[in-house]
Amino acid sequence: MQAFLRWVTCAALVSAPTLPHAGEEPSAMHQALESAFVDWLGSNGTTGLIGASVRDTNGSWQTHRHITRADTGATVADLASVSKSITAVCMMDLVDDGLADWSNPLHNFVEPAPDVTLGELVTHTSGIGPDVTQIAMLGWLGQTAGDSGHFSRQVLDLVNARGELGGTRGQYNYNNENYAILGLAIETITGQPFFEACAERLELPASIQPGPESGVFQPWGGLASDVDGYLQFMQTHFGEGSRIASDPFALPHVALGGGAYYGMGMVFRPFRDSYNFWHFGALCFPNRLRTGSFAVIWEGKVGVLAMYDECIDEGAMGDLDATLSAAVFGDRP
Structure with missing residues (x-):
């Protein structure tokens, strides 16, 4: 009955010598990505949708999307x-505006609460578990x-009921609880519900919304989107x-090994004079909901959001990447 996510630290490790210039036959690259995804869907016996954005030489993004859901045609x-x-x-936006600091203890915003900082929560190094x-x-x-709109308070209540952190503070341990609690801190700082605050501050595309079934997980995994909205x-x-891609090491991050790091809700890896960012997601509930997602952006120039209607193992994740x-x-590679 495991319900959520896995990610692959080896993802987005590429060794090709040159990234094609975004302005050179972007439609061909879109078609190549679409074809590769369709083949992968077939190999894994599922359907889904993919969106790909390519940054052209003028700095504009060209986006193409493809849907294989013949039964519903759902675009979200x-x-x-x-x-x-x-x-x-x-949270980064709030810190940049001087409304919080990554070193601030959670107690500044939420009580009762574990003795952890905002920076530890965002990097999964709080020791909560x-x-x-x-x-x-x-x-x-x-x-x-x-x-x-979400059950983050219930998550915090369960964390507080345990008394002890349960893990090692300062050590990476992926845990949805960290981001549930971050959602509560955002609400305290802004005085608004989590999604309302973030949608307004980040000017999120209207197509990004709490999921119809998963919305109670908003801060840690309950948002839904079409491919265009999240790619934007x-x-x-x-x-x-961007602020993050210019220097992710200037923001909270933690080494994962193998040259990969976790920071700002994404795994990242330095690549030549830039970075690759990526993350997998999954909602796996028997007889209720089985879906997965993969977001990746290579060198800040080619971004993909792939969404598929099945729960897959780590081998299939690696194959998709x-x-x-x-x-x-x-x-x-």
Whole structure:
């Protein structure tokens, strides 16, 4: 009954010598990505949708999308844990505006609360654990959560009831609870519900909304979008010249090993004179909801959001990453 996400630290490791210039036959690159994704869907017996954005030589983004859902044709799907990037960027915006600092203890915003900092929460180094959401989310799926719109307060109550952190502070341990609690801190700082505050501050595209069933997980994995909406968010905040892509090491981050790091709700890796950012998400509830997502942006110039209607294993995740990388760089890593 495990309910959520896995990601692959080896993802987006590419070795091709040159990224094609975005202005050179972008439609061909879009078609290559689409074809690669369709082949991957077929190999995994599922359907889905993909959007790809390519930054041209004038700095404009050209986006193409493709849907294989012949039964519904739905253009919106759950972002699952890819939602965490929105929570992280929202908190970053508050820090940049001087309304908080990454070193601030959580006690400054939420009581009672564990003795951790905002920076530790955003990098999963708080030491909070184990992740009770992995069990609780099945019971919460599809419920309503009143004015707050999400169950982050319930998550914090469960964390406080344990008393001890349960993990090692300063050590990376992926845990949905960290981002649920970040959502509460955002609400305290802004005086607004989490999604309302972040949608307003970040000027999120209207197509990004709480998921119809998963919305009670908003700060840690309950947002939904069409591919265009999230790609626009990713272009703005992880694209070439963005605050994050300019120097992710200037923001809270933690080493994962193998040259990869976690920061601002994304895994990232330095690549030549730039960075690759990516994240996988999954909502896996037997007989209720089975969906996955993969967001990646290579060197700030080519971004993809792939969403699929099945829960897949880590091998299939690695295959998806390698297949799409090959479509961009012209060779498998």
